[in-house]
Amino acid sequence: MKAERPKFIGARIQRFEDTRLLSGTARYIDDIVLPNMLHLNFLRAETAHATILDIDTSALADLDFPTWVFTGKDTAGLSMKAHQDVPEMQYSEQPFLAEGKVRFVGEPVAVILAEDPYKAEDAAELVFVDYDPLPVVGTMEQARDPEMPPLFDGWKGNVIVERQMKGGDLAAARAAAAHIITRTYRTQRQAGVPMEGRGVVAHYNPADRVLTVWSSTQMPHLVRTYISEELGLPESRIRVVAPDVGGGFGVKGQVYADEILIAWLAMKTGRPVKWIEDRREHLIASIHARDHEHTLEAYVSADGRLLGLKADITVDNGAYSTYPFTSAGEPGMVGKVLPGPYDFQAYEATFRAVATNKCAIGTYRGVARPSAVFSQERLMDDIAAELGIDPFEFRLKNIIRQFPYKNVLGFTYDEGSYAQSLEQMRELLAEDIAEAEVSKSSATRRVGVGIACFIEQTAHGTPDFTRRRTPIETGYIAARVDMSPDGEITIDLGLQSHGQGLETTMAQVAADALGMKPENVYVRHGDTMTTPYSVGTWGSRGGALGGGAVHIAATRIADKLRTIAAHLLQSKPDQIDLVDGRAQVRDNPGSFIEIKKIARIAQRNVEQMPDGMTPGLEAHASCDGPRDGTYANAVHAAVVEIDILTGKTKLRRFVVIEDCGTMLNPLVVDGQVRGGVVQGIGSAMLEHFIYDSECQPLTTNFADYLMPLAPEIPNIEVHHIETPTPLTPLGAKGLGEGGAIGPAAAIANAVGNALGTGVAETPLNTNAVWKLSQHIRETA
Amino acid sequence: MIDITLEVNGASKTLSVEPRRLLADVLRHEFGMSGVHIGCAHGACGCCTVHLDGTPRLSCLTFAVQCDGASIRTVESLGGSEADHVLQQAFKSEHGLQCGYCTPGFLMTLAPFVEEMVAQKRMPEEGEIREAMSGNICRCTGYQGIVAAVRKAVTVGLDAGAA
Numbered sequence: 001m002k003a004e005r006p007k008f009i010g011a012r013i014q015r016f017e018d019t020r021l022l023s024g025t026a027r028y029i030d031d032i033v034l035p036n037m038l039h040l041n042f043l044r045a046e047t048a049h050a051t052i053l054d055i056d057t058s059a060l061a062d063l064d065f066p067t068w069v070f071t072g073k074d075t076a077g078l079s080m081k082a083h084q085d086v087p088e089m090q091y092s093e094q095p096f097l098a099e100g101k102v103r104f105v106g107e108p109v110a111v112i113l114a115e116d117p118y119k120a121e122d123a124a125e126l127v128f129v130d131y132d133p134l135p136v137v138g139t140m141e142q143a144r145d146p147e148m149p150p151l152f153d154g155w156k157g158n159v160i161v162e163r164q165m166k167g168g169d170l171a172a173a174r175a176a177a178a179h180i181i182t183r184t185y186r187t188q189r190q191a192g193v194p195m196e197g198r199g200v201v202a203h204y205n206p207a208d209r210v211l212t213v214w215s216s217t218q219m220p221h222l223v224r225t226y227i228s229e230e231l232g233l234p235e236s237r238i239r240v241v242a243p244d245v246g247g248g249f250g251v252k253g254q255v256y257a258d259e260i261l262i263a264w265l266a267m268k269t270g271r272p273v274k275w276i277e278d279r280r281e282h283l284i285a286s287i288h289a290r291d292h293e294h295t296l297e298a299y300v301s302a303d304g305r306l307l308g309l310k311a312d313i314t315v316d317n318g319a320y321s322t323y324p325f326t327s328a329g330e331p332g333m334v335g336k337v338l339p340g341p342y343d344f345q346a347y348e349a350t351f352r353a354v355a356t357n358k359c360a361i362g363t364y365r366g367v368a369r370p371s372a373v374f375s376q377e378r379l380m381d382d383i384a385a386e387l388g389i390d391p392f393e394f395r396l397k398n399i400i401r402q403f404p405y406k407n408v409l410g411f412t413y414d415e416g417s418y419a420q421s422l423e424q425m426r427e428l429l430a431e432d433i434a435e436a437e438v439s440k441s442s443a444t445r446r447v448g449v450g451i452a453c454f455i456e457q458t459a460h461g462t463p464d465f466t467r468r469r470t471p472i473e474t475g476y477i478a479a480r481v482d483m484s485p486d487g488e489i490t491i492d493l494g495l496q497s498h499g500q501g502l503e504t505t506m507a508q509v510a511a512d513a514l515g516m517k518p519e520n521v522y523v524r525h526g527d528t529m530t531t532p533y534s535v536g537t538w539g540s541r542g543g544a545l546g547g548g549a550v551h552i553a554a555t556r557i558a559d560k561l562r563t564i565a566a567h568l569l570q571s572k573p574d575q576i577d578l579v580d581g582r583a584q585v586r587d588n589p590g591s592f593i594e595i596k597k598i599a600r601i602a603q604r605n606v607e608q609m610p611d612g613m614t615p616g617l618e619a620h621a622s623c624d625g626p627r628d629g630t631y632a633n634a635v636h637a638a639v640v641e642i643d644i645l646t647g648k649t650k651l652r653r654f655v656v657i658e659d660c661g662t663m664l665n666p667l668v669v670d671g672q673v674r675g676g677v678v679q680g681i682g683s684a685m686l687e688h689f690i691y692d693s694e695c696q697p698l699t700t701n702f703a704d705y706l707m708p709l710a711p712e713i714p715n716i717e718v719h720h721i722e723t724p725t726p727l728t729p730l731g732a733k734g735l736g737e738g739g740a741i742g743p744a745a746a747i748a749n750a751v752g753n754a755l756g757t758g759v760a761e762t763p764l765n766t767n768a769v770w771k772l773s774q775h776i777r778e779t780a
Numbered sequence: 781m782i783d784i785t786l787e788v789n790g791a792s793k794t795l796s797v798e799p800r801r802l803l804a805d806v807l808r809h810e811f812g813m814s815g816v817h818i819g820c821a822h823g824a825c826g827c828c829t830v831h832l833d834g835t836p837r838l839s840c841l842t843f844a845v846q847c848d849g850a851s852i853r854t855v856e857s858l859g860g861s862e863a864d865h866v867l868q869q870a871f872k873s874e875h876g877l878q879c880g881y882c883t884p885g886f887l888m889t890l891a892p893f894v895e896e897m898v899a900q901k902r903m904p905e906e907g908e909i910r911e912a913m914s915g916n917i918c919r920c921t922g923y924q925g926i927v928a929a930v931r932k933a934v935t936v937g938l939d940a941g942a943a
Binding site for chain 1: 798800801808813814815816817818819820821822824825827854855856858859860861862863868871872873875877878879880881882883884887906907909910911913914916917918919920921922923924925926927
C-alpha cells in the first residue's frame with residue numbers, strides 16, 4: 001500500500017510529555033509509595049579487596065524499632081551471570097550480596113530494612129564487618145601482572161577476556177608503508193550520572209502470586225526475564241514498571257543485582273521494599289565507563305593513503321561483568337569500530353578486558369565509541385602532522401565515498417555523507433582556522449581548531465548481537481497500536497522513554513500512517529503489563545526501530561481502515577487516502593468517511609464491515625535492525641582558546657554536522673545532539689572518576705566529580721544532512737548517542753592544534769592543558 | 781520531635797518532626813509535593829530548589845525545623861497542573877527539558893530571575909543567564925534550550941509590560 005505523504009514526521013512539534021514534567025506531576029521512582037513499605041539501606045564494602053571474616057549484626061537487637069537484616073549467607077547462590085560464551089573468557093558471577101570476599105569499594109555486603117529510611121540508615125551504622133585485607137589489583141598493569149593474585153578462585157591471572165579481530169593482509173600493508181606511526185591513547189574512567197539516581201520498589205502478593213517491581217530502568221522487559229530466571233517465577237506473574245525515569249544514558253541500561261535482590265526481599269519479608277540510591281552510591285557502585293588504553297600503529301603510503309591499522313586495546317573493567325553486555329562488550333566494541341569512516345584494507349585488533357578492584361564498567365552513552373573515536377581521530381591528526389598534510393586533506397584523502405561500502409572486517413556501511421560533511425565543516429571553520437594560525441606566534445594565548453569525523457553503527461539487528469555470544473541476544477523493538485471505537489489511538493511501546501520524547505515522536509509516526517493528528521495518539525511505555533516484549537531503550541535504536549515498529553503496526557490498521565472505507569464508499573482500498581481524519585477516494589475527495597466513524601464500525605457496528613472481516617483495529621509489529629545496523633555519521637569541531645600561563649581553556653565554539661537519516665522531529669534531534677555533546681565535553685575536559693592506589697574512590701560527590709555547568713558551555717551549533725537509509729522503515733538512523741562520541745576527539749585535536757603538540761589522554765582540564773603547554777612557556 | 785508550622789503553596793500545616801529531617805523530605809512526604817526532586821542531597825545540583833519566603837533555597841541542605849513559620853513555594857505552585865506559567869511554557873517551546881528530573885529546580889531558580897529582568901525592563905546577556913543557572917545541573921539538554929527559554933520568558937514579560 002502506498003504510504004501517505006508525511007505530514008508530522010519531520011515536523012518540529014513540541015513535546016506532549018512536557019506538561020507532566022514541568023508541572024511537578026510526573027511520577028519518578030521515589031514517588032512510588034505503598035502501604036506497609038520497608039526501606040532498604042545497603043551496607044557497602046569500605047575496602048577494595050578483602051576476605052569477610054565476620055558480619056556482626058547483634059547491635060540491631062538493642063534498637064527500639066524493628067529491623068530486618070540479610071547478608072550474603074542469606075542470598076547464597078543468587079547472582080548476576082553475565083558471561084560471553086567463548087573459551088577466551090574467564091567465568092565469574094556477581095553475588096547479590098558479597099559472599100566471602102569483597103572486590104570493590106561500594107560492593108553490597110548486607111542490607112538493613114526498617115520502616116523509615118532514616119532509621120534504616122541509622123541501623124546500618126550498627127552493623128560491624130570484620131575484613132582481612134587482600135592485595136589490591138589497582139591498575140591495568142597490575143591486572144596483567146601474572147604475579148598478582150586473581151580476583152576469582154580458579155582464574156588464571158586477571159585478564160578476563162582477550163580476543164582478536166582481523167581483516168586483510170597487515171604484513172603486506174606494513175611492508176608497503178612509507179610511514180609507520182605508533183601512538184598510545186588513554187581515556188579516563190567516568191561515571192554516567194543521570195540527575196535521578198537509580199531506585200527499586202518491589203511488592204509481592206502471594207494471593208495471586210504476582211510480583212510487581214518498579215525500577216528506574218531503561219529495559220523493563222529484560223529485568224523481568226532476569227527476575228524470572230533467577231527467582232523461578234513465571235514471567236506472566238511478574239510486572240516490571242519503569243515509571244518516569246530521570247535520565248538514563250546507558251547507566252540504567254543494564255540489569256542490576258539490586259533489582260532482583262529487592263524483588264526477592266519483598267517476597268521474603270512479605271512487605272513492599274523500597275530502595276532509593278543516594279549520590280555517593282551512584283558514583284561508586286552503579287556502573288562506570290571508559291577507562292581505556294589503545295596503542296595504535298598506522299601504516300601509511302608515501303602519498304598519504306592509509307594502508308593498514310594495528311590496534312592493541314585494554315579496558316580496565318573493574319571487578320564484575322555487567323548484564324547483558326558483559327565485560328567483553330566494551331573492548332569488543334573498540335575492536336569492531338576502529339576502522340571508522342576510512343577506506344583501508346588491512347586491520348588487526350587485539351582487545352582485552354582486565355579485572356581490577358574497582359566498580360564494573362558498563363554501557364554509558366556512546367559505549368566505547370567515545371574512546372575509540374578519540375584514538376582514531378587523534379591518530380588521524382598525528383599522522384597528518386607527521387606527514388605535513390592538513391588534517392582535513394588527510395581525512396578527505398582516505399574517507400569512504402562509495403556506498404554501500406564493505407569494510408575491512410566485512411561490515412557493510414549504508415549510504416552516508418562523510419566527505420560532504422567534512423567539506424562543509426571546513427567552510428564553517430575557515431575564520432577560526434585562520435585565527436588559530438595567526439595565534440601560533442603568541443606565547444600567552446593560543447587558539448586551536450580540532451575536528452572529529454566518525455560513524456556510528458546504530459539500530460543493530462539480531463545478527464550483530466548473536467555474533468557477540470553474550471546475554472544480549474537480540475535487538476528488536478515491538479509496538480502494539482490500537483484504535484478505539486472513538487478513533488483515538490493508543491500505542492503500547494516496547495521502548496521506555498527517559499527524556500527522548502518518544503511520547504511525541506511515536507505519535508507523529510502513527511498519525512502519519514493513520515491520517516490522524518499526533519494529538520489523537522496516546523503513547524504508553526515502560527510497563528511490561530501493557531507493552532510488548534522488547535529489549536528497551538539503548539543503543540541508538542528508539543527512533544529507527546521503535547518508529548519502524550509503530551509505522552508497520554499503524555500501517556496494518558490503516559490498510560484495514562482503507563478496506564472498510566472502500567467497501568462503504570464503493571471504491572477500492574488502493575484508491576483510499578487517509579488524510580486529516582478522513583478516508584477519502586483519491587480522485588473524488590468529496591467522497592469520504594470520517595476515520596473515527598470507521599473505527600466505530602470496526603468495533604461496534606460490525607455488521608457494516610465487509611463480509612468475513614474480523615472486528616477490531618489492533619496491530620502488533622516488531623522491527624529488528626539491519627544485520628550490520630545502519631551507520632549514522634557526523635563531524636564535530638571544537639574551537640578552543642588557551643591561556644598559556646594558566647592552562648585555562650575556553651571552549652569558544654562547538655559545531656556539529658550530523659546525518660541521522662530521516663529526522664522524526666528536529667526539535668528532539670537537536671536536543672539529543674546538544675545534550676550528548678555537552679556530556680562529551682564533560683568527558684573531554686572535566687569528568688574523571690579517580691581511585692587511589694588502594695582503589696579507594698576519591699570523587700564521590702559533585703564537588704569532586706565535576707560535570708559541565710551552564711557558564712562554561714557554549715551554544716552548540718547543529719547542522720543536519722539527511723541521507724535516509726533504505727534499511728529501516730522510515731529511513732531513520734540512530735542518533736541518541738552520537739553527540740557524546742565526538743567531543744573528546746575534537747577538543748583534544750583543538751588543544752593539540754593550539755599548542756602544536758600531540759595529546760595522548762583525557763580529561764583536558766586546566767592542569768592537563770597547563771602541562772601540555774610547558775614547551776611554549778619554556779621557549780617564550 | 782519539634783512542632784513546626786509550614787505554609788506550603790498556600791496551605792498551612794502544623795506537624796511534629798525530628799530535627800534531622802530535611803526540608804525536601806518533609807515537603808515530599810508530609811505535604812505530598814513530589815515535584816521536589818533530590819538529585820545529590822549535598823547541595824551541588826539544584827534539583828531540590830524551592831522558594832523559602834520568596835528566595836530560592838536548596839531544600840536538601842535545609843532542615844525542616846529551620847523553617848518554622850516560613851512560607852514555601854514548590855514547582856506545583858508555579859503554573860498548576862497545566863504548567864501555564866510563562867517560564868514553563870517557554871521551557872516547552874524551546875525544548876528546555878528532556879527527562880524532566882532537574883526541571884523543577886531550574887524553574888524555581890530561574891522564575892525569580894525572569895521576574896527580576898522584567899522588572900528591570902531589560903534582556904539579560906547570554907553570560908548572565910548562564911550564570912543565573914550555574915548552581916543547577918542538567919544532564920540532558922546541554923543548557924541551550926534552558927537559556928533560550930529564559931530569553932523567551934523575559935521577552936514575553938517585556939512585551940506584556942510594553943503593551
